[in-house]
Amino acid sequence: MSSFIKNIVLFCIVGLFFGEVICRLAYVTSDIPSRIIDSNSIQKYNPNQKGHWTGGTHTWIINEDGWPGHLPKSKENLITIIGDSYIENFMNPDSCHQSNFLDKFSPSFNYYEASRSGISFIGAMEIAASLDSLNPIHQLIYVHDADFTESSSIIHKMGDITQFNSKTNSIIPGKLNSPLVKKFLYNWKFIYYLYINYSFTKKENTTTKPEVQVSDKPKLTEEQITELTKLLTYSKNNYDHKNITLVFRPNADPKIITILKDLNFNMLLLKDNKQKEWSFKHDPHWTCIGHEEAAKQISNYILNSK
């Protein structure tokens, strides 16, 4: 028995090493940047990181401010771009960031991206407030329906993202979930590969927050609408919305739009061009085409609202 156990253990060690080599050579999993929480209780990435996307097709970078992508050359005439995994955009090459396309269509401005997957609406508002020190002339917050419901701890309590509690009328900052386990998992590529492909939980892309498509989305209940109204009223009263525009991805929930309209939020509702597919086949995130199409509409909006 002892030689059996010894051989099995040895084989497992060799197997793990062999698996690790294969995973690293073939980039079977995407590199995941490590996160921190800054002095403003905002979750961002550790600055100056670099990694590969699945398959090694391209690399992503985290800039010195702790956000994906490059910093602008100048902070004059600045527009900030705040959002979730769509804006973070690890799945596309560097040239397909929103800031690149907006720079192409409206070069008179400088663009500063601040994004992180899984961000909620209220989390994005916190980031926008923290970026006020850069004196942006405009702040674009890219959102979708789920970002609002996930912002309310009453509707759905989530410990790892920033939320609003309507009972205490306060913001609950998100916490880092099991950072040590994640660090271990993300660095041991083979184990991470096994985890994402063979874990008990349903397979999902761990680098990005799964987005709910409109057609599959459950309808908002009256209680949820009340909670959303409280959330948005709080936002309106506690943040400076003068320069902020909420950029909605196509097919936004009309009920949420109605509440936002009633509260006089600045909004831009993107429309997808049916001739061009915005998203990947097996991933709701935008492709380079989707980013370019979105940037065209946003650029027009910026130029018109100037």
Add this chain to the structure above:
Amino acid sequence: MLFNSLDFAIFLPVTFVLYWFIFQKKIRLQNLLIVCASYLFYGWWDWRFLTLIIFSTLVDYTIGSLLKEEQVALKRKIYLWISITINLGFLGFFKYYNFFIESFTEAFLFLGKEIKPNTLNIILPVGISFYTFQTLSYTIDVYKKKLEPTTDFIAFAAFVSFFPQLVAGPIERATNLLPQFYTKRKFDYSLAILGLRQILWGLFKKVIIADNCAKYANIIFNNYEIYDTSTLILGALFFTFQIYGDFSGYSDIAIGTSRLFGFNLMQNFAFPYFSRDIAEFWRRWHISLSTWFRDYLYIPLGGSKGGMKMKIRNTFIIFLVSGFWHGANWTFVFWGFLNALYFLPLLLRSKNRVNTNIVAEGKWLPNLKETIQMLFTFSLTVFAWIFFRADSITHAYNYISSIFINYINAISLSIPNEIFYLITLFLVIEWLGRSSKFAIEKLQFIPKILRWMFYLALILLLFMFAGEEQEFIYFQF
């Protein structure tokens, strides 16, 4: 619990450790652990049907004890028939009730009389056909005084529910498996290594060959109207490899797992697609079922002793019953009938036991005659599998018709090259290992480093080319 699931990947080592490190001192404790683990394994799927297994166990244990005490022939016969009626009664109810009702309805409709019968929403308990036959073998062998009835209930319960082969065989004979529960098991290094190797090969067959072929076989069979001749032939070929990879893969994992626990189960597949005639094919395909029917049906019916007429009758009975055993659908019956037809010329010419050795034994390649024989037998088998896979006889008929009609104005399915490379690799390894119990049995003769590299390569392929997880086909039988 599926063998190719994470649940089983946790269940197996935990049971192994408990078995050899905690419960190893007493054989009854080890048997008790096997019973508990087996019930957990089965209950993972649906715990309600555990009652059926427990009931079957109680019935056959009691009948066995009664047969031991009873010397009056008539009473012994009655006890036997009670066991047969109860076991086949469960099988008949859960598996065939709706089929018979629907068939009667259709027959009456054909005669011009419409009846509205009550069908039931019955769930087929996984593996019922397998453990029913296994427990029946015990009662019949005790009745025939080939086997001493057991007085150890735990050992008997472990024999009935032994988890590696509980849901899809091999259907073990009580004379082979039950005595293994009486004797003290000692951990055997070489047996355990052989078991792991067989599990690995079984996983390769199931996860790579069967699951990948299943994807395309399903697409093609479900949309046969639009595909061209070559795609339809490929569809039948994919199903041919799917069913072999699926079922023999399951058997390999079952036998390998048993070896880890110190048990030897019978070989269930012996490279059937390298057969030179249909008789050889049936000596190599699902051996545990074929021999079960031979021992408990064909021989009691008179076997081949009563002249040619009786031989033919019994052969047809065996094939039809075997077809029907596979499922409550006329397609299976027709599949059995077709195989009986294939078998008939060999039987009439008394050539059914010509090819009893291994094809091209000791040679790298077969000669021309053997190649032609193998290709011919394989083609017959592929054709028969169309009926096995089809949803109905009409579906099978239309599929076959489409092969001849759809050579124009039809589309071909784009199939990735990898699947063909994997099937080729699989066939090459199977061919090289055809004189063993399973293809990679005799790897111990190559240096350890090469052996380990081969294992790692197989595991890598399992990760890289795993098909979508599919339930084992034979679970439904």
